[in-house]
Amino acid sequence: MQSRRAFLAGTVMAPAVLRGASSYTWTEVEKILASGNVKGKLTKDDLPTPALLVNLDAFEANVSKMAGYLKSKNRGFRPHGKTHKCPEIAKRLVAAGAVGNCAAKLSEAEVFARAGLSGLLVTTAVVGKYKIERAMKLAAQRPDTIFVVDNAQNLRDLDAAAGAAKVKLNLAVDLLVGGRTGIKAGDPAVALVEGMQGLKNVRFAGIQAYAGQASHVTGFEKRKQVSRDVMATAVETRRMLEKKGIACNWLSGGSTGTYNIDSEIDGVTEIQPGSFMFMDIDYNRIGGADGNAHYGDFRNSLTVMATVVSKPADSTAIVDAGLKAFSTDRAFPPETKDKMPVTYAFGGDEHGKLTLGEGAYAFQVGDKLEFIIPHCDPSVNLYDRIFACRGDQVEAVWAVAARGMSQ
Amino acid sequence: MQSRRAFLAGTVMAPAVLRGASSYTWTEVEKILASGNVKGKLTKDDLPTPALLVNLDAFEANVSKMAGYLKSKNRGFRPHGKTHKCPEIAKRLVAAGAVGNCAAKLSEAEVFARAGLSGLLVTTAVVGKYKIERAMKLAAQRPDTIFVVDNAQNLRDLDAAAGAAKVKLNLAVDLLVGGRTGIKAGDPAVALVEGMQGLKNVRFAGIQAYAGQASHVTGFEKRKQVSRDVMATAVETRRMLEKKGIACNWLSGGSTGTYNIDSEIDGVTEIQPGSFMFMDIDYNRIGGADGNAHYGDFRNSLTVMATVVSKPADSTAIVDAGLKAFSTDRAFPPETKDKMPVTYAFGGDEHGKLTLGEGAYAFQVGDKLEFIIPHCDPSVNLYDRIFACRGDQVEAVWAVAARGMSQ
Numbered sequence: 099m100q101s102r103r104a105f106l107a108g109t110v111m112a113p114a115v116l117r118g119a120s121s122y123t124w125t126e127v128e129k130i131l132a133s134g135n136v137k138g139k140l141t142k143d144d145l146p147t148p149a150l151l152v153n154l155d156a157f158e159a160n161v162s163k164m165a166g167y168l169k170s171k172n173r174g175f176r177p178h179g180k181t182h183k184c185p186e187i188a189k190r191l192v193a194a195g196a197v198g199n200c201a202a203k204l205s206e207a208e209v210f211a212r213a214g215l216s217g218l219l220v221t222t223a224v225v226g227k228y229k230i231e232r233a234m235k236l237a238a239q240r241p242d243t244i245f246v247v248d249n250a251q252n253l254r255d256l257d258a259a260a261g262a263a264k265v266k267l268n269l270a271v272d273l274l275v276g277g278r279t280g281i282k283a284g285d286p287a288v289a290l291v292e293g294m295q296g297l298k299n300v301r302f303a304g305i306q307a308y309a310g311q312a313s314h315v316t317g318f319e320k321r322k323q324v325s326r327d328v329m330a331t332a333v334e335t336r337r338m339l340e341k342k343g344i345a346c347n348w349l350s351g352g353s354t355g356t357y358n359i360d361s362e363i364d365g366v367t368e369i370q371p372g373s374f375m376f377m378d379i380d381y382n383r384i385g386g387a388d389g390n391a392h393y394g395d396f397r398n399s400l401t402v403m404a405t406v407v408s409k410p411a412d413s414t415a416i417v418d419a420g421l422k423a424f425s426t427d428r429a430f431p432p433e434t435k436d437k438m439p440v441t442y443a444f445g446g447d448e449h450g451k452l453t454l455g456e457g458a459y460a461f462q463v464g465d466k467l468e469f470i471i472p473h474c475d476p477s478v479n480l481y482d483r484i485f486a487c488r489g490d491q492v493e494a495v496w497a498v499a500a501r502g503m504s505q
Numbered sequence: 506m507q508s509r510r511a512f513l514a515g516t517v518m519a520p521a522v523l524r525g526a527s528s529y530t531w532t533e534v535e536k537i538l539a540s541g542n543v544k545g546k547l548t549k550d551d552l553p554t555p556a557l558l559v560n561l562d563a564f565e566a567n568v569s570k571m572a573g574y575l576k577s578k579n580r581g582f583r584p585h586g587k588t589h590k591c592p593e594i595a596k597r598l599v600a601a602g603a604v605g606n607c608a609a610k611l612s613e614a615e616v617f618a619r620a621g622l623s624g625l626l627v628t629t630a631v632v633g634k635y636k637i638e639r640a641m642k643l644a645a646q647r648p649d650t651i652f653v654v655d656n657a658q659n660l661r662d663l664d665a666a667a668g669a670a671k672v673k674l675n676l677a678v679d680l681l682v683g684g685r686t687g688i689k690a691g692d693p694a695v696a697l698v699e700g701m702q703g704l705k706n707v708r709f710a711g712i713q714a715y716a717g718q719a720s721h722v723t724g725f726e727k728r729k730q731v732s733r734d735v736m737a738t739a740v741e742t743r744r745m746l747e748k749k750g751i752a753c754n755w756l757s758g759g760s761t762g763t764y765n766i767d768s769e770i771d772g773v774t775e776i777q778p779g780s781f782m783f784m785d786i787d788y789n790r791i792g793g794a795d796g797n798a799h800y801g802d803f804r805n806s807l808t809v810m811a812t813v814v815s816k817p818a819d820s821t822a823i824v825d826a827g828l829k830a831f832s833t834d835r836a837f838p839p840e841t842k843d844k845m846p847v848t849y850a851f852g853g854d855e856h857g858k859l860t861l862g863e864g865a866y867a868f869q870v871g872d873k874l875e876f877i878i879p880h881c882d883p884s885v886n887l888y889d890r891i892f893a894c895r896g897d898q899v900e901a902v903w904a905v906a907a908r909g910m911s912q
Contacts, residue, residue, distance in 0.1 A: 124635040146612065146635065146912040180854055202855045203825070205553065222825065222855060225814045225871050228531040228553065248815055249870050272815075278852045279815035279823050310853050407632045408655055408679075408686035416686050418610070418629065421883045422911045426834040427851065444834065445685045446717050447587055447882045448609045448629060448911060463656050464632050475854045476828045479887070482909050502889050502908075504829045504855065505553040 120144055131495060140492040142485070147405040147466060148419035150481040152376065152496075154488045156399035160375050163396065164357065165195040171361040174368030176200055176219055176350060181372030181475050183500035184484060185213030191375075192217070200370050201500075204229055204236070209500040211240050218243045219350065219370070221306065223252060223272060223279065229505075230255055234263035241265070244303045246272035248281040250293060253300070260299035268303040269294060270348070273335065275328045276310040283307075283331035288338050295344065304348025307332035308370065313355035314380065318387045325356045326363065333365035354396070355384055376400035378474040380428050401435050401468040402477070404450065406461055415452040415461045419469070422447050425476035432469035442469065527551055538902060547899040549892070554812040554873060555826035557888040559783065559903075561895045563806035567782050570803065571764065572602040578768040581775030583607055583626055583757060588779030588882050590907035591891060592620030598782075599624070607777045608907075611636055611643070616907040618647050625650045626757065626777070628713065630659060630679060630686065636912075637662055641670035648672070651710045653679035655688040657700060660707070667706035675710040676701060677755070680742065682735045683717040690714075690738035695745050702751065711755025714739035715777065720762035721787065725794045732763045733770065740772035761803070762791055783807035785881040787835050808842050808875040809884070811857065813868055822859040822868045826876070829854050832883035839876035849876065 120143060122130075130139050142151065168175040177191045180202035188199045188210055198217015201207035207220045223246055224233040237243055237260070247253050247269050260267040271287050274280030281287050287305075294302045309328045315321035329351060339346045352360035352369035354377075360366050373381050377398045386393045404419035421444055424432050431442045432450070439455025454461060461467075471477045478484070479501055486494040527550060529537075537546050549558065575582040584598045587609035595606045595617055605624015608614035614627045630653055631640040644650055644667070654660050654676050667674040678694050681687030688694050694712075701709045716735045722728035736758060746753045759767035759776035761784075767773050780788050781803045793800045811826035828851055831839050838849045839857070846862025861868060868874075878884045885891070886908055893901040 124638040127635065144635075148911050223814050223870075225812060225825075228534065228551075231531040248817075252870060274817050278817075278856050278858060280817060282817070405632055407630050410655075410681050410685075410687060410689070418632075418911070420911075421832065421834045421880075422886045422909075425828065426832070426883075427828050447886075449685050451685060463630075463659060473828075476833075479829045479854075480909065502829075502887060504555050504825070504827075 134495065136495055137493050138491070141490045142403060142487060142492060143466070143490070145403065145485055145492065147403050148423040149403045149485055150478065150483070151401045151403055151468065151485050151487050153397075153399045153401070154486050154493060156397035157375055157486075160377070160396040160399060161191060161194045164371060164374050167357065168361060168369055169195060173361045173366065174350070176217070176368055176370050177375070178202070178221070178370050178372030179206060179210060179500065181376065182478060182484075183209075183498050183503065184496050185210055185215065185499050186494070186496040187375070188213070188215050197368070198242070200372075203504055204232055205503040205505040206500040207243065208232065208236060209503055211236055211243075213499065216240045216242055219270075219306070220245050221308065221370070223247055223249065224256070225252060230259045233267075234259050234265055237265045237267050238263060242268070244268045244270050246270045246306050247290070248272040248274070248279060250290060253290065253293060253297070257297040257299045265299070267300045269300045270303040270306045270350070273305055273307040273332050275307045275332055275351070276312075278310060283335045284338065287335050288342065291339055291344060292342070302344065302346070304346050304350070304367075305332055305336055307349060307351040308353070309351060309356070310353070313353035314384055315355070316383065317385050318389070321355060321384065322359045325359045329360055329363050329366060333363060336365050354381055358387060358395075373474050376471075376474040376478070378477075379430055379433060379470055379472045398435070398470050400471055400474055400478070402432065402471060403466055403468045406463050406465045406467070407449070409461070409463050412459050413454045415454055416445060417450045417452060417467065418448065420445055420447050420449045422480060423450075424469070424471060425473045425480070427476060428472040430472055432472060435468040435470055438467075440467070541902065543902055544900050545898070548897045549810060549894060549899060550873070550897070552810065552892055552899065554810050555830040556810045556892055557885065557890070558808045558810055558875065558892050558894050560804075560806045560808070561893050561900060563804035564782055564893075567784070567803040567806060568598060568601045571778060571781050574764065575768060575776055576602060580768045580773065581757070583624070583775055583777045584782070585609070585628070585777050585779030586613060586617060586907065588783065589885060589891075590616075590905045590910065591903050592617055592622065592906050593901070593903040594782070595620070595622050604775070605649070607779075610911055611639055612910040612912040613907040614650065615639065615643060616910055618643055618650075620906065623647045623649050626677075626713070627652050628715065628777070630654055630656065631663070632659060637666045641666050641672055644672045644674050645670065649675070651675045651677050653677045653713050654697070655679040655681070655686060657697060660697065660700060660704070664704040664706045672706070674707045676707045677710040677713045677757070680712055680714040680739050682714045682739055682758070683719075685717060690742045691745065694742045695749065698746055698751060699749070709751065709753070711753050711757070711774075712739055712743055714756060714758040715760070716758065716763070717760070720760035721791055722762070723790065724792045725796070728762060728791065729766045732766045736767055736770050736773060740770060743772050761788055765794060765802075780881050783878075783881040783885070785884075786837055786840060786877055786879045805842075805877050807878055807881055807885070809839065809878060810873055810875045813859075813870050813872045813874070814856070816868070816870050819866050820861045822861055823852060824857045824859060824874065825855065827852055827854050827856045829887060830857075831876070831878060832880045832887070834883060835879040837879055839878060842875040842877055845874075847874070
């Protein structure tokens with residue numbers, strides 16, 4: 099972060115504003131993009147905006163840090179694919195030591211499986227005749243896939259379908275620890291798992307306990323308390339099962355906000371964080387274990403690059419990124435990557451309205467800026483590709499192949 | 506809308522909840538979907554959720570009403586493609602009498618052009634070397650395309666590029682009437698148009714005056730006042746040009762909220778509404794010319810269908826549609842199509858949490874519901890296809906081919 103004084107002295111503008119254009123024609127750029135072989139050929143300035151960028155140095159540091167931390171704590175690392183929806187990233191995570199990848203929905207998992215990935219955990223229950231049919235195909239193709247269940251009828255449906263498809267289904271019980279899906283911890287969960295024991299076509303895989311609400315509690319100590327309280331019910335359920343002689347060797351939970359909390363809890367075997375690889379303003383605000391209000395364990399690697407398309411007044415610039423370029427589910431707007439004296443406000447579906455502070459008036463039509471994103475997951479879901487950059491060089495173009503796969 | 510009493514008597518559940526499944530396998534459904542020939546073969550219950558549906562009866566009534574109204578007022582009808590991003594819909598609008606279609610961005614217009622559409626108006630200025638190159642290709646391919654400009658340097662760049670590409674570019678001046686893009690009405694706009702007169706490769710097309718803020722003013726009389734005030738500056742600019750001997754036969758503005766206001770203003774020649782075809786909760790709230798708080802000129806044709814995937818308590822049901830299934834830029838949540846005693850709250854990226862009122866406890870895992878959308882444009886932009894339905898029958902699958910085309 100640069101100081102305001104440095105900005106006013108004119109030393110900050112350079113990294114964010116890419117003036118001029120390369121000597122290519124657009125036809126040439128299109129050909130390079132289509133070839134997939136972009137390294138050494140394209141810079142950020144060659145990209146049409148709005149564009150979703152990842153800073154590879156920051157991304158790689160984030161992945162390495164999370165993988166290293168969880169390894170040091172002897173916990174499994176199964177990062178959540180709902181964040182990136184991108185098989186290229188899922189493969190890099192496995193290369194960094196992940197045991198596999200989570201997928202929020204069946205259709206997302208299908209995309210990962212088609213790309214050759216295994217070790218999949220589908221974190222939402224598979225419901226309905228057609229989806230169960232699809233799940234059986236996925237299980238046949240990738241036998242180590244874990245599905246979740248929180249409902250006795252759904253369990254019977256899955257067992258029957260698995261029998262008909264001649265597959266053995268790995269089924270975890272989804273615990274209600276996050277105020278959303280799942281069966282109540284303790285007796286109800288134990289009863290559901292006991293119900294599995296008599297079924298021929300399912301294998302009890304363990305417990306999923308994802309506490310979404312704990313991840314975003316502001317203040318580390320408070321977050322720790324919330325997460326420990328709710329995860330205690332999951333650990334207790336695991337103990338109850340083991341007392342009954344039901345082996346339960348797997349308990350998956352945690353998030354970017356609680357990775358260093360849940361991995362200290364005895365009984366939690368695996369962490370499923372997602373946002374850590376990109377980060378966003380929302381997670382920056384939850385506060386770190388070091389007491390800082392800014393949660394800085396991971397770097398902000400993800401940005402949206404936009405272009406000024408109109409300058410209706412000296413202190414106002416309109417960029418080409420609006421409601422369709424950023425998710426809007428948080429109460430705060432995007433921020434410039436280089437902390438410029440620029441305030442972004444949504445200007446409808448297609449535009450953002452920048453109020454330019456002193457020193458930023460120099461922005462002109464055609465200038466480009468990068469913005470840090472309020473909430474990464476639903477923003478990534480707006481784009482078909484991520485441009486992976488090292489400095490201003492574009493090293494790779496990654497397809498967001500599971501974009502829109504919410505089914 | 507059904508009464509609460511009728512709902513409690515159990516007569517409302519039927520239309521929204523589609524129990525059971527057809528006799529197809531998913532493999533058969535996939536084949537039918539891939540064939541594109543779905544009519545008479547699929548019902549809503551065959552669709553994977555979350556799914557974006559359009560009620561064809563309501564959609565056709567909306568299109569027919571808007572086209573008929575504008576024809577009766579002798580105004581051009583150039584509906585905005587940013588709402589639907591769907592060439593199939595753009596073609597239907599032309600068939601209903603539209604003079605062409607608007608596109609918010611160049612890449613959106615390119616999709617429409619590739620689908621064979623002409624009469625395009627690109628409503629955001631085309632900025633930067635590569636985009637100008639692309640615009641010249643579009644102009645060569647569809648010579649009746651109108652582009653907009655609000656900046657003298659951009660005007661010179663466009664003229665030079667048009668000269669090099671040997672095309673004659675139709676250029677409208679984009680007026681600052683909506684608090685976003687554009688040049689100030691009056692003298693600044695006139696000066697820009699005068700600057701066009703000496704250029705060899707551009708043809709002055711007229712004035713674009715889109716007042717986004719006027720569209721959503723609550724209360725018809727207040728909205729009328731706001732729109733008339735701001736559109737007066739556009740009409741005055743037109744008069745100033747004509748006084749100088751510059752022909753200005755085209756003035757495009759208006760929206761779903763002001764179609765019956767702006768088409769009464771002398772000098773406005775064309776209306777560019779978008780949301781009327783789908784409608785949303787946001788537009789329902791602006792109030793009608795009839796004095797009703799509910800703006801009911803057009804029917805709600807667009808819904809998202811979701812499935813209950815968990816039932817953690819009698820009064821709570823979790824559906825599979827969350828932040829990635831609905832846009833979140835409005836302060837109010839989705840509502841059930843049939844006005845059930847059900848309150849939706851976002852439950853993260855992937856889920857919605859329904860608080861079930863008395864009488865709605867009967868919802869079970871696997872049941873499906875349809876939701877009216879808070880804001881149609883950015884919600885459509887989340888989906889790759891729209892399922893066009895007549896009653897419960899799926900008549901067609903329309904590709905949202907310009908989804909994500911915000912460049």
